[in-house]
Amino acid sequence: MTSDTKRPRALWPYAIGLAALALMSMLIGKYPVAPTDLLHATLGWIWGASPTDATVNTVIWSVRFPRILAALGIGASLAAAGATFQGLFRNPLVSPDILGVSSGASLGAVLGIFLSLPVIVIQAASFVGGLLAVGAVYAIGSAIRHRDPVLTLVLAGVAVGAVVGAGISLIKILADPYDQLPAITYWLLGSLTSVTRGDIFSILPALAIGLVPLFLFRWRINLMTLGDEEAKTLGIDTRRLRLILIASATLITAASVSISGVIGWVGLVIPHIARMLVGPDFRRLLPTSMVLGAAFLLIVDILARSIAQIEVPLGILTAALGAPFFIWLLASGRRGWQ
């Protein structure tokens, strides 16, 4: 057996595979785009030449390109957040929703749809809702002393999630069943159909701010998996590190969910696969999870826009693919945890 610490395995084969997949997905969809079209459009964009076919150009640059970027970015973000939370909460069954970020974001978006607000405001409301929900959970968790801080956070998350869920249900009942309710339902299942380049630019700062600390503390996160007291005796200021990690993972999740709606299972299943491939060391687990998460959501999004006459919501597909896979993981014993 080789030493994991001394010889980190290379990530570039995954990255190349991902790039090829992204390129290929530019060609897949309702409107036929040939590889030569893609080549022409790209060359045209580089040299600023007028496009040969305006429709093809629009499909490539305004529809598929932002959509693929969003799938890559959101898949990577959800997987990164999931890997972080699984380490932080010492539980492989944890997903980025553990502290209520998705339910908070949902309440914000659902409220926005109910009040018929503009799309950009709905997205902002969703983002703020996600941050507020986790903020409330963290505040409650910190106020309760003399208990295991990690367990307290999880339980506070359950309680806040229930209250937020009640709010969402209330709005669904009050919403217009012909116009608003379908929009709400669709949002709660996640979709990249209407993502624009503007949306992607609007969440980039949040993704960057959230991902940087995860990379900076990539080794120290390993120590958090030992539990609060043990990490403290090894010299970690666990309160501060936990706050930083929760804030970072929440930021990237809330930003992602704000433009895509709720996409489940990515943040739960992908870190497992990554752990099976490269082991639990967060230095390799984080980048591997991100590449796999990006690839997974890209594939799911290709399916979403090509398997049926209508667009299939992503949440339906991620659950339909993710859950059986997860059961297989449990049954096969190929688990990266005890």
Next chain:
Amino acid sequence: MKLTATNLSFGYGHGLIGEAVDITINGGVTCLLGPNGAGKTTLFKTMLGLLTPSHGTVTLDEKPLTNWRREDLARAVAYVPQAHAVLFPFTVRDVVLMGRAARVPAFAAPSRSDIAIADACLDRLGLSHLADRPYTEISGGERQIALIARALAQEPSILIMDEPTASLDYGNQLRVLSHVRTLASQGISVVLSTHNPEHALLCADRVALFHERRIIAIGAPGDVLTAAAIKQLYGVDVVIGRLPGSAAATIAPVPFDKEIHNGP
């Protein structure tokens, strides 16, 4: 370095587990002896600053623990918890490397020299052959020794070990105690808890008896560990004597029919 508890009362919430504890750790091997559930672990956690004392203070080099940064504290005092399961299958080397956290810059990963130190610690404890094995797949005894290696990687002056021999088989118990002696001879002050008085006789320079929330005696093993003291702690009658060729005195129960059936 000197770790001192002064008039220390401690416990969880309202219930006191220990009170008026005075103890100073400054060299040698100190063995904290007490029955199961007496509060030895709670005392250690309080002395590590993991629990806030109800009363009294803990100081390291005369400075209260609350004024120490976690990182600086971890460079001085290392803790060996009871061998436990780690959730994710880190290699043994990765687990030992975690002991370097207080000496690795915040945003960095362990350097080559950190890895060399971790490997040297494994080597000192005769665990090198397990370095690349998942920590989750080695035996309980091996885990306990790996945790000692991790504590050594902290390069501490003081080592606090919580029942390091609990749940180990006979051979591993003696092996761990012999490591304890070696570490003390290398200048590390060791404090360990045990509920087995023979272990105190085997490795301690000093024994503290923890009974009914207080330290009732502290001193050289030969002075403190009397048959009367063991009767008080555990409610059983024993004889203490030395076998020809043994390193330390041995404790043997008196014949069962005289004692156990009557109860303490």
